[in-house]
Amino acid sequence: MAKKDARNTKGRIVDAAWSLFYEKGYEGTTIEEIVERSETSKGSFYHYFDSKDALLSSLSYLFDAKYEQLMQDMDPEMNSFDKLMYLNHELFLMIENSVPMDLLAQMYSSQLITYGDRHLLNQSRTYYRVLRRIVIEGQNRRQLRTDVSVNEIIKAYAMLERAMIYDWCICNGDYSLYQYSGTELPLFLRAYKAQ
Incomplete structure (x- = not known):
């Protein structure tokens, strides 16, 4: 079950990020907005990605x-x-x-x-x-x-x-x-x- 939750968390972050990138552009999107939109945490974000560039x-x-x-x-x-x-x-x-x-x-x-x-x-x-x-x-x-x-x-x-x-x-x-x-x-x- 933990593996499925991890995929869901990462997937939510990716989906939120690309949705925001499309709406606001890459430069106009912050990590905080990605975390908020994905309903995850900064810790989760940095667990899967080193940076926004990643x-x-x-x-x-x-x-x-x-x-x-x-x-x-x-x-x-x-x-x-x-x-x-x-x-x-x-x-x-x-x-x-x-x-x-x-x-x-x-x-x-x-x-x-x-x-x-x-x-x-x-x-x-x-x-x-x-x-x-x-x-x-x-x-x-x-x-x-x-x-x-x-x-x-x-x-x-x-x-x-x-x-x-x-x-x-x-x-x-x-x-x-x-x-x-x-x-x-x-x-x-x-x-x-x-x-």
């Missing part, structure tokens, strides 16, 4: 929560190529519509200068587990190439997604991330489709 890496966990929800909604019989497209489009639509660009940019910046855990690259994240499951399934169904390793396909796919998000941020969102990936991702994925 919350930036939790954005990847919000993406993972979206992936978990999408996996439940997705038709298990869908072609693996289409599953990868679906996950990307839904995530990018969420990013475009509900994640402030400055927070994305700060998260990417924090990953560049961190000496600790780089959450975006953490292979135990739901994101990587979902991709692994889809790619293995696609290879077993002969929908994706088997002469390229699962790890190589996952690395290339994740790298392309990060590159698109990064470019969208440095271009100040002057184009639709969702629409751009709808054009470019199929071209990229065709290289991994079984012939």
Whole structure:
């Protein structure tokens, strides 16, 4: 039961923080406001996070929560190529519509200068587990190439997604991330489709 309470506490802190970041901006949000909104304590906050900056890496966990929800909604019989497209489009639509660009940019910046855990690259994240499951399934169904390793396909796919998000941020969102990936991702994925 203690483990579940810990997840709930951390989850409440993350949810409150991102809600406040969206409302007031990252710089305009204080730790005190996060603690108050999450109905936790400063001690709980500092138990899970060293600083407000440490919350930036939790954005990847919000993406993972979206992936978990999408996996439940997705038709298990869908072609693996289409599953990868679906996950990307839904995530990018969420990013475009509900994640402030400055927070994305700060998260990417924090990953560049961190000496600790780089959450975006953490292979135990739901994101990587979902991709692994889809790619293995696609290879077993002969929908994706088997002469390229699962790890190589996952690395290339994740790298392309990060590159698109990064470019969208440095271009100040002057184009639709969702629409751009709808054009470019199929071209990229065709290289991994079984012939």
